[in-house]
Amino acid sequence: MGTIASSAQIDPRVASFLATPRKMLINGNWVDAVSGKTFPTYDPSTGEVLATVAEGDKADIDLAVKAARKAFESGPWHKMTASQRGRLIWKLGDLLDQHTVEFAYLESLDNGKPLTIARAADVPLAAELFRYMGGWATKIEGNTIPLSVPYTPGAKYLSYTLREPIGVVGQIIPWNFPLLMAAWKLGPALATGCTVVLKPAEQTPLSALRLGELIQEAGFPEGVVNIVPGYGETAGAALAAHMDVDKVAFTGSTEVGKTIVHAATGNLKKVSLELGGKSPNVIFKDADLDTAIPGAASAIFFNHGQCCCAGSRLYVEKPVFDRVVEGIAENAKKIQVGAGLDPATQMGPLVSEEQLNRVCGYLESGFSQGAKALAGGHKAADKGYFVEPTVLVDTSEQMKVVQEEIFGPVVVAMPFSDPEEIVERANDNVYGLAAGIWTKDISKAHRTAELIKAGTVWINCYNIFDAGLPFGGYKQSGWGREMGHEVLNNYTQTKAVCARI
Ligand code: NAI
Numbered sequence: 001m002g003t004i005a006s007s008a009q010i011d012p013r014v015a016s017f018l019a020t021p022r023k024m025l026i027n028g029n030w031v032d033a034v035s036g037k038t039f040p041t042y043d044p045s046t047g048e049v050l051a052t053v054a055e056g057d058k059a060d061i062d063l064a065v066k067a068a069r070k071a072f073e074s075g076p077w078h079k080m081t082a083s084q085r086g087r088l089i090w091k092l093g094d095l096l097d098q099h100t101v102e103f104a105y106l107e108s109l110d111n112g113k114p115l116t117i118a119r120a121a122d123v124p125l126a127a128e129l130f131r132y133m134g135g136w137a138t139k140i141e142g143n144t145i146p147l148s149v150p151y152t153p154g155a156k157y158l159s160y161t162l163r164e165p166i167g168v169v170g171q172i173i174p175w176n177f178p179l180l181m182a183a184w185k186l187g188p189a190l191a192t193g194c195t196v197v198l199k200p201a202e203q204t205p206l207s208a209l210r211l212g213e214l215i216q217e218a219g220f221p222e223g224v225v226n227i228v229p230g231y232g233e234t235a236g237a238a239l240a241a242h243m244d245v246d247k248v249a250f251t252g253s254t255e256v257g258k259t260i261v262h263a264a265t266g267n268l269k270k271v272s273l274e275l276g277g278k279s280p281n282v283i284f285k286d287a288d289l290d291t292a293i294p295g296a297a298s299a300i301f302f303n304h305g306q307c308c309c310a311g312s313r314l315y316v317e318k319p320v321f322d323r324v325v326e327g328i329a330e331n332a333k334k335i336q337v338g339a340g341l342d343p344a345t346q347m348g349p350l351v352s353e354e355q356l357n358r359v360c361g362y363l364e365s366g367f368s369q370g371a372k373a374l375a376g377g378h379k380a381a382d383k384g385y386f387v388e389p390t391v392l393v394d395t396s397e398q399m400k401v402v403q404e405e406i407f408g409p410v411v412v413a414m415p416f417s418d419p420e421e422i423v424e425r426a427n428d429n430v431y432g433l434a435a436g437i438w439t440k441d442i443s444k445a446h447r448t449a450e451l452i453k454a455g456t457v458w459i460n461c462y463n464i465f466d467a468g469l470p471f472g473g474y475k476q477s478g479w480g481r482e483m484g485h486e487v488l489n490n491y492t493q494t495k496a497v498c499a500r501i
């Protein structure tokens, strides 16, 4: 096993971060795991070890929850004004901006995504999210409510609601957007005054750990944010089941999401979930194909298809089907697949060997059921976890590749003849995270958007994210919403106060 992959090309701050075994953040201190164990994180473009990280498990989660509890119940965070909280969160966003390149390197190395993308999208979106949430800290308001109590005639009341932080929050995040997922989770929890134990994904713990250093630099009091890297079955499971955690927020697979719900029953902690998807992308024959074709390609190939909202089921109206799928296949064949740090790279490797095997397994399943590849269809290199951007045709609704989330650069394309029927087909899936609609007919666009059972519908665009736009799932794609002011509901609880005056 190698040490630091391609160290010659790496930003020196990143090289020194990788060269030292990374510790976990508990109660304002960087500490080793109680067990003393560490685990490796890999460079997915080579399969070589990138860095070693303290391996948290139940004992470390216990310490982190204790620190978060103390910080929530007493101490400076507890006493801070909303404005002071907001300023800290805003400052964290600004600090991230000052370290964009460094974070982009870490993200690219640990996850595999192109450096250029991490720099243009992941890091700035995370910084914006913090600033947006910083603004909310001073705007979390209750209501005054007129009462008309029938059994106390003539009595007067002053009644109002308080929206209070839910308390100690456990947050478990995935590897596809490691920094951005940390921001989506931390931003609203901090805006509302909660304290946090964050468990990053075992595949990609590095940017969250570096963010922990910026959290300290910004001036958050000790114990407000604790970061415990480790595996899902150990650290993650301990956090989800912990009796002193008031709420758990999870992003990841639907399968593990269900496990989280079970684990939460011990103390009936509140749960929010952002899970998988198999999002339909519908191109009508009257669409502007010059934008729909590259748009549909990017809907699936962005982040190597490792997006919960990837436009992975493509439905194209029959008269334009051949032109569209050929266009997307052409687009797929031109995508430069390579290591994230190579400036020519447009698509990096999948995150892990496990994901490589999972995606290749789906490809085999598709071929064995009669699907045909117009582009791609295979592993792309001997070394690293690369898969070719793939367009599958001759697919039908019963196939696994059409029903299940692949989470790789694989789109299944199917023609449709009846525009009335397409909504039914688009909705015929256990997931309901996102959908795309491409048409020049504005009435059709908005009528279809209303009928689609998904938390996000994009019209003549795809993968457009903003800190102000709520994101989350219908059906088995999850509970609750991320971002926007809606996410604040995940981290607050309402107290009704009623005074006789
Ligand atoms: P996963 O759901 O196992 O992992 C996500 C997070 O949950 C990680 O931090 C992991 O350590 C943690 N975790 C795993 N088991 C846990 C448990 N029993 N208790 C508490 N936490 C646990 O996802 P994985 O295995 O990395 O990917 C499998 C599939 O999940 C992918 O192929 C994709 O279909 C889906 N996925 C969806 C994501 C999304 O954004 N909605 C993100 C990542 C994966």
Ligand code: MG
Pocket: 232, 256
């Ligand atoms: Mg897993």
